[in-house]
Amino acid sequence: MSQWISGDAARGIIGDGLWRQNAGLVQLLGLCPVLAVSSSVVNGVSLGLATALVTGLSSALIASVRHWVPNEIRNPVFILLIAALVTLVELLMRAGLPELYAVLGIFIPLITTNCIVLARAEAFASRNPVPHAALDGVMMGLGLTLVLAVLGGLRELFGKGTLLSGLELVLGESARGWVIHLIPESAHYQFLLAMLPPGAFIGLALLIAGKQWWEARPARTPAPAPLQGEQA
Template structure:
């Protein structure tokens, strides 16, 4: 289970390694709250759909496998969509079409096809959920970077999740009139994602170099 988590969150991260689900990553990551909220919704759907696919994998003929998987995913996304509309309507309105679009997210179907259709239920559910958590981390980091550079705040919109009392929890690191518009527009999303990809590649290169140095060091 630890290997599955490490692979999903770091080695095969959907956002900075596989470069999947780019539509929500680039469009919704204007703030930490938006990015993390959509990421957690995706993680929930991915975990539950992977568990469901693993449970029925021996019963589904290969010829209709993908339509069945998509039907399962669509049903779960509909449940999440209705729950968010009922309990966090303000956030639901902000995220808009990107909640139902989880159905067509490459990450969800990819894990169902590549892992859940070939592995037991427990491991499949964990793999799907952790793959969603990996995407959530990317969305959260990218949202924090864009929000901080673009508006000089962190956690803006938290009241959409926790109510009006959470409006005072927003962290302001710049004057109220500060704005760096490019960070909030699509070019800022591409530049921010490129920075995250470069950062991960740099950390991986350092880890490989340390490993190589240890192997070359005399006993």
């Protein structure tokens, strides 16, 4: 049987990763980086993309070797493979984006123990073909990235009155002028509750509540048109 992923299977995996089984809003995995690094859009998206890269690569690698790894040593082998990929990402980030790496700090190597990476390795990658596992890993990582981006935007907006602050850490000093100041810098605006961990808890709770509210809405179906001869 061909291992290439079908359209229906791909849509199901994408929908699960981005919405139905979103790691940050439904499974509540990887909350440590979600709460600690989501102080701005740039920080959140940067860590989210790094996690998505590791999750996608590790899922594909684990799916490719799953038949040769005995069950007794499966978890240690998975952790070693994930740690090797995280080390590669960490070294690349340290060499190419040293200022961003300094901001994210310990949360880059901690991707090794991120529950999302380990959970997808155990629950999905170890039981499915490589294309399915790779797509699942990437989508789960991107689902987390979306949560980090939205939560980081909310906290940055209410905490500092800006959006995209720190963009120069990724794109260089020329991007410093791209920061959006919704409140003038001269106002020295700062709302500490939004910037500190309690603000992250509140923001995440609002996002979870918003998702549940959206899904709980009654389906709106158009009223049937009146039959010919009936009064409207």
